[in-house]
Amino acid sequence: MLTNALPTKIDVANLRKSFATDKGTLAVVDDVSLQVGEGEFIAIVGPSGCGKSTLMRMIAGFIPPDSGQVVIDGATRLQPSPQGILISQHGSVFPWLTVQQNLMFGLNGTQSMSEKIAIADHYANIVGLKGFEAAYPHELSGGMLKRVEIARALAVKPAILYMDEPFSALDALMSLRMRNELLKILGQERHTVLLITHDVEEAIHLADRVMVLSPRPTRIQATFEVKLPHPRKLTSPEVQRLRMAILKELGVDADAVA
Numbered sequence: 001m002l003t004n005a006l007p008t009k010i011d012v013a014n015l016r017k018s019f020a021t022d023k024g025t026l027a028v029v030d031d032v033s034l035q036v037g038e039g040e041f042i043a044i045v046g047p048s049g050c051g052k053s054t055l056m057r058m059i060a061g062f063i064p065p066d067s068g069q070v071v072i073d074g075a076t077r078l079q080p081s082p083q084g085i086l087i088s089q090h091g092s093v094f095p096w097l098t099v100q101q102n103l104m105f106g107l108n109g110t111q112s113m114s115e116k117i118a119i120a121d122h123y124a125n126i127v128g129l130k131g132f133e134a135a136y137p138h139e140l141s142g143g144m145l146k147r148v149e150i151a152r153a154l155a156v157k158p159a160i161l162y163m164d165e166p167f168s169a170l171d172a173l174m175s176l177r178m179r180n181e182l183l184k185i186l187g188q189e190r191h192t193v194l195l196i197t198h199d200v201e202e203a204i205h206l207a208d209r210v211m212v213l214s215p216r217p218t219r220i221q222a223t224f225e226v227k228l229p230h231p232r233k234l235t236s237p238e239v240q241r242l243r244m245a246i247l248k249e250l251g252v253d254a255d256a257v258a
């Protein structure tokens with residue numbers, strides 16, 4: 001049980017990971033432990049190349065840790081599960097399928113075709129793609145493609161959403177819109193979310209807790225609770241104070257970016 005009384009969804013204990021490279025062993029993750037509550041939204045920020053993606057991929061079960069363990073719903077995680085969906089920065093929408101077919105892709109065989117279509121159309125609507133169900137990816141903008149990807153992930157109702165810089169390829173306006181859409185969706189359907197971002201404002205906008213990772217080999221350097229109700233006003237003094245404190249942890253001269 002976490003201090004805020006949410007049942008523990010993800011329990012990460014003493015994860016370590018090194019990679020063998022041409023130049024020898026590269027220690028990437030150094031003894032990371034964290035607990036995530038059911039329905040909690042955690043943002044992870046850290047210096048470039050510190051090991052954020054490696055940490056998330058271990059938690060999601062895509063790569064095995066050298067030591068330590070990941071327990072999800074009380075069971076040790078050894079491989080990826082359909083319960084957890086990873087949305088990456090590169091995107092993975094299938095170019096040969098329409099929006100509707102992409103959204104139906106991950107749905108399992110227990111639903112009839114008409115049920116699958118209804119689910120796909122519901123999520124297309126939620127992310128503002130109504131009317132584009134028959135369009136192919138090449139007919140969509142970058143922001144729309146990102147929305148297809150998020151809708152596809154949500155359509156399978158994953159218990160956990162792993163998001164690795166999902167909005168980093170978008171322009172600032174579209175990124176802000178996507179954050180608001182995500183918050184809207186999470187207001188309707190609760191998911192546990194782990195988000196990697198390099199954008200401190202995005203972390204504070206979305207998350208219940210922001211974890212700051214150290215340079216490689218990475219550890220959890222600091223944790224910030226964001227106890228602000230949604231919708232959050234990004235220009236508020238509380239948000240600005242948190243932003244300064246997190247930037248300071250990251251070694252950025254906060255006065256220079258104020």
Ligand SMILES: Nc1ncnc2c1ncn2[C@@H]1O[C@H](COP(=O)(O)OP(=O)(O)OP(=O)(O)O)[C@@H](O)[C@H]1O
Nearest residue numbers: 019020021026028047048049050051052053054055
């Ligand atoms: N499979 C691998 N083999 C060897 N080195 C790897 C492998 N995967 C990651 N690395 C190295 O581990 C380090 C951390 O990479 P990772 O992608 O986890 O960092 P990151 O914090 O997510 O980076 P960024 O901020 O640039 O997205 C990097 O130096 C990377 O080159």
